[in-house]
Amino acid sequence: xxxxxxxRLWAIMRKEFRHILRDRRLLFLVTVxxxxxxxxxxxxxxxxxxxxxxxxxxxxxxxQSRNLVAALSHDRxxxxxxxxxxxxxxxxxxxxxxxxxxxxxxxxxxxDLQAGHRTSVxxxxxxxxxxxxxxxxxxxxxxxxxxxxxxxxxxxPQPVELRAITLYNPDIKGRYSxxxxxxxIAMILPSMAxxxxxxxxxxxxxxxxxxxxxxxxxEYIPGKLIPYIIFGLISAALAVAVAVLxxxxxxxxxxxxxxxxxxxxxWATLGISILLSNFITNQxxxxxxxxxxxxxxxxxxxxxxxxxxxxxxxVAFTLPATHYVAINRAVFLKGQGWDALGMxxxxxLSMGLFATLFTILTFRKRVG
Numbered sequence: 001x002x003x004x005x006x007x008r009l010w011a012i013m014r015k016e017f018r019h020i021l022r023d024r025r026l027l028f029l030v031t032v033x034x035x036x037x038x039x040x041x042x043x044x045x046x047x048x049x050x051x052x053x054x055x056x057x058x059x060x061x062x063x064q065s066r067n068l069v070a071a072l073s074h075d076r077x078x079x080x081x082x083x084x085x086x087x088x089x090x091x092x093x094x095x096x097x098x099x100x101x102x103x104x105x106x107x108x109x110x111x112d113l114q115a116g117h118r119t120s121v122x123x124x125x126x127x128x129x130x131x132x133x134x135x136x137x138x139x140x141x142x143x144x145x146x147x148x149x150x151x152x153x154x155x156x157p158q159p160v161e162l163r164a165i166t167l168y169n170p171d172i173k174g175r176y177s178x179x180x181x182x183x184x185i186a187m188i189l190p191s192m193a194x195x196x197x198x199x200x201x202x203x204x205x206x207x208x209x210x211x212x213x214x215x216x217x218x219e220y221i222p223g224k225l226i227p228y229i230i231f232g233l234i235s236a237a238l239a240v241a242v243a244v245l246x247x248x249x250x251x252x253x254x255x256x257x258x259x260x261x262x263x264x265x266x267w268a269t270l271g272i273s274i275l276l277s278n279f280i281t282n283q284x285x286x287x288x289x290x291x292x293x294x295x296x297x298x299x300x301x302x303x304x305x306x307x308x309x310x311x312x313x314x315v316a317f318t319l320p321a322t323h324y325v326a327i328n329r330a331v332f333l334k335g336q337g338w339d340a341l342g343m344x345x346x347x348x349l350s351m352g353l354f355a356t357l358f359t360i361l362t363f364r365k366r367v368g
Contacts, residue, residue, distance in 0.1 A: 053101065057084050072144075102123070125137045125172075128177055133166060192290045195289065198286070252334060253330075257337045297315075301315060
């Protein structure tokens with residue numbers, strides 16, 4: 001039984017570093033291309049749409065306020081997530097990503113309407129997802145204005161005044177929410193690179209020569225992973241620089257936290273790519289597998305563009321990009337760290353660890 005050897009692990013890592021540095025196309029794919037992809041996608045996907053899902057804080061509890069809540073609840077274009085008992089519950093729900101839009105009905109709302117006076121309500125939005133926040137606020141505001149028409153008089157043409165507040169992204173800029181989220185798409189490219197590199201080794205026959213060497217799976221797999229994680233972090237640094245310096249996305253969290261989360265995301269995606277490559281023998285199949293598993297679902301199932309559908313929530317939970325999208329928006333716009341995002345980090349860690357261990361086990365059976 002051969003023991004684990006740091007010398008063999010370092011030999012694999014050194015070989016992989018040299019391979020990446022000598023292959024200009026691979027080096028470009030692993031380091032520079034995520035920043036370029038992020039720039040292109042940020043311009044393409046800065047648009048606004050989607051229906052309204054909101055929570056209600058009714059401080060008045062009058063017949064008029066309950067009538068408004070009932071009217072909104074029966075609107076097919078609105079989804080009431082529930083009612084809260086405190087204003088702080090709305091803010092906490094938005095910080096956790098559970099509530100996207102809130103309606104606050106102040107005390108005296110019904111009394112003012114009954115007396116023929118103008119009154120107001122507050123619409124509170126979670127702006128880290130600006131694409132949906134602006135649309136949801138517009139839909140909700142429109143429905144409230146329509147409901148208020150029954151109290152219109154010649155002296156008061158608009159009896160219900162709307163006061164909108166957007167947290168984390170006051171100007172509701174689409175790029176502020178899309179650019180951090182698109183990092184999840186851009187950082188898939190290192191995973192594509194490692195899958196292509198392993199498939200290329202099999203096509204050239206160099207992979208089979210490992211059977212005659214003392215290198216073990218526990219040395220070979222980390223030796224492949226670590227260089228790509230390091231180069232992936234370099235590419236992430238370039239992409240984050242583009243986000244902050246070019247698109248002017250505010251960074252309210254810490255770069256150290258973001259680097260830690262990015263390392264876990266790279267480990268998860270690279271680990272899954274290497275696991276897939278363990279059963280793939282050519283580059284074209286490897287490319288299609290990465291595109292179908294990571295790129296295509298990451299656009300539509302992770303909350304990047306549209307909210308995660310309840311029926312697809314389990315599938316979305318199994319995608320690394322779902323967690324990285326939520327992490328990036330929270331770090332950039334909310335300033336949250338490991339305490340608030342620990343669950344997402346744990347899932348990414350579990351994915352990376354499971355993929356790596358399973359690859360080592362299956363690799364040993366095929367090569368050792």
